[in-house]
Amino acid sequence: MEPGRARRRATMTKLAQWLWALALLGSAWAALTLGALDLPSSCREVLWPLPAYLLVSAGCYALATVGYRVATFHDCEDAARELQSQIQEARADLSRRGMRF
């Protein structure tokens, strides 16, 4: 008998893990929002917009990271100018040899 048949798959794919975690947390949220436990009304009020809140904060974090990386990016102006002149040279050379842009 092939040994491969006897061994069971030990690990889940990343997608399966994410879906599993999402299903777990989602069902916990749904159960609590629909009244599984008796929560004080202020806790209820915080709980039900939580998925929207997490999405908005994830978006804010992404935006802030992009903005920060843009602001602290190290430009190399000399290298940029050199590259542009090399591009012009190459275009002139190639169009002399007959290539159309």
Add this chain to the structure above:
Amino acid sequence: QATGTDQVVGLGLVAVSLIIFIYYTAWVILLPFIDSQHVIHKYFLPRAYAVAIPLAAGLLLLLFVGLFITYVMLKNQKVTKKAQ
């Protein structure tokens, strides 16, 4: 060192996202624990908007992304038809 406009745009993005985050956190997490007669509630919309506005914004974003993709695809199709 990053160039001038890059820094302004980048820091502007950081500031905008911080403002949104702080306002939204106050709205969703802090407000329910503040006495309903307090004056601060005047500065926040009814709670239902805390989910409705991000949802509408998300749908608008999807709409624009879809329109952009459609536009680019149609432009490509026209270019290949012209080249034939």
